[in-house]
Amino acid sequence: MAQRIAIFGAGYIGLVTAACFAELGHTVAVRDIDSDKIAALQAGRIPIFEPGLAELIARNAGRLSFTVDADDAAADAQVVFVCVDTPPTASGDADLSRVWSVVDSMKGAAHLSAFVVKSTVPVGTGARIRAVLDTAGLRHVGYAANPEFTAEGRAVQDFMHPDRVVIGTDDHATAELLAAVHDGIDGPVMAMDVRSAEAVKLMANALLATKISFANEAAAICEATGADVNLVMDAVGADARLGRGFLNAGIGWGGSCFPKDTIGLKALAVNGGYHPQLLSAVIEVNELTRRRAVIRLKEELGTLDGKTVAVLGMTFKPGTDDMRESPATVIVDRLLTEGATVRSWDPMAQPQTTPPWSSTTRCASPLDALTGSDAAMLVTEWPELRDVDWPEAAAAMAAPVLFDGRNLLEPGAMADAGFTYLSVGRATVRG
Structure with a gap:
């Protein structure tokens, strides 16, 4: 069943999420505080490069809208997805100021069925948000963590054909609602508690980063001993317990995640x-x-x-x-x-x-x-x-x-x- 969805954040994750949900038949409003970005989207210009995204947005233009007004975005929404960035602070902790800004703007949205955080947040953030929603009289609004696992350069493909869709919530009704929102996605749904879902994204990226750093450490050893790291990693990665992915030696990882x-x-x-x-x-x-x-x-x-x-x-x-x-x-x-x-x-x-x-x-x-x-x-x-x-x-x-x-x-x-x-x-x- 098609839902009315509000996406907060028009970055790589927010735009891909919005376009893909629209492709599934949902009506999606996207809100961002960057007025220039929203103006570009309203004019049909995509402010980021992501293969297939522009075509997806154009094809579903009738189900997509873009605004800088939080109340306007959430006015008819049944489900809100938070897709804002959470950059590191000077101490290395995640800066959750944009997440809390969305939470604050939704305190009067009693019509919502679910409030969902897709942004990467520290374990325990959901419990804090749940308490704020309860205090604001929104105890009836379901809460869920729904981490994203899309890689830039293939994000549309990853969203529509994921290895898994993780839904972390502490109530059955919200789990069923979000499973229905993802109906049509070619991938298994994995339901769990909120804290476990929050940990999944952090642990997955840490393990992928570990494989890359291991390959680069192996490369240094190969250089010192005369071995060829490509041949070595091909043979190491042939082990079904390990896999070849992310064992390419190079100059390290970067990016937003x-x-x-x-x-x-x-x-x-x-x-x-x-x-x-x-x-x-x-x-x-x-x-x-x-x-x-x-x-x-x-x-x-x-x-x-x-x-x-x-x-x-x-x-x-x-x-x-x-x-x-x-x-x-x-x-x-x-x-x-x-x-x-x-x-x-x-x-x-x-x-x-x-x-x-x-x-x-x-x-x-x-x-x-x-x-x-x-x-x-x-x-x-x-x-x-x-x-x-x-x-x-x-x-x-x-x-x-x-x-x-x-x-x-x-x-x-x-x-x-x-x-x-x-x-x-x-x-x-x-x-």
């Missing part, structure tokens, strides 16, 4: 009196990995001072325009600190006017960035980089040295193209 969720989980543990040694090491390995990439290039060149380095890729991963916590930002900052001049390329990243990017030259193509450069660093594994004419690029560079931070390219082919080719966890080859 892994950094804040691992830091937030660590803060949650420390605040509770437990020192999470494994999680702390996972975070440290990730931080060191991108710095180590710059050190390896410096060792190859002898110095970075006065050198021109092309940085290929700016976003934290391909398939998105998201620059949040991108490894490229740390790498560029380190290159500039070492005295290098940086030329950058990315097909989707929005113009950057803040440090360190304001001190770089943005180029229109990979070849433009490479021309005249003393070295290059491949930071984001955009598929376009496979199609670069690498022999032409080598001839255009002052010195054909490439550090492939994602192991995207084939060492033998790069050597044949004339490059000194460095990668992660594999032997250096020289053309």
Whole structure:
């Protein structure tokens, strides 16, 4: 049965959630405090890049509306979904101010059937929200935690065909309502209590981050011993108990989820009196990995001072325009600190006017960035980089040295193209 839904937050999660629910036949109102973003959406312009999202919104325009007014969004809603961001504070704890702002704006919404938090929040947040709703006379309004597991670049596919839909609530009626809201989703529903649902997202991201950091630690060992990390991880990942996913060595994880969720989980543990040694090491390995990439290039060149380095890729991963916590930002900052001049390329990243990017030259193509450069660093594994004419690029560079931070390219082919080719966890080859 179609529901009337209000989505608070028009970011990556909110817009994908809204569009997909509309695709399922629900009527959805999206509210955000950013008036420019709402104006763009009302005019049919999508403020973020996410494959398939624009088409989905256009196809369901009759069931979607956008507003800056909280009361307007919730006026006819049966279910409210909170999809606002929860960035880390200076202490590493999640900043819940936007979540509480939504809660406060709903204190008079006695017509609601359910209030649902999709934002990633610390375990125990739901109990606090439940108490506030009860005090406001909304004891009859169901409460649920419904964490998201969508990856940028494939968020629509992940939402419509998930590994699982987690519904955390302490009453049966709300669980049934939310299961009905998700009717048509191609994935199993897993019902549990609120606290367990809140923990699922944090633990899932921590484990995925652990696999990546493990692969990068393994890469360093492979470099020291002469082993090939790609071959090693292929064999390790063939073990059904482990799986190959997220065992790719590279320059670490970034984005909107892994950094804040691992830091937030660590803060949650420390605040509770437990020192999470494994999680702390996972975070440290990730931080060191991108710095180590710059050190390896410096060792190859002898110095970075006065050198021109092309940085290929700016976003934290391909398939998105998201620059949040991108490894490229740390790498560029380190290159500039070492005295290098940086030329950058990315097909989707929005113009950057803040440090360190304001001190770089943005180029229109990979070849433009490479021309005249003393070295290059491949930071984001955009598929376009496979199609670069690498022999032409080598001839255009002052010195054909490439550090492939994602192991995207084939060492033998790069050597044949004339490059000194460095990668992660594999032997250096020289053309």
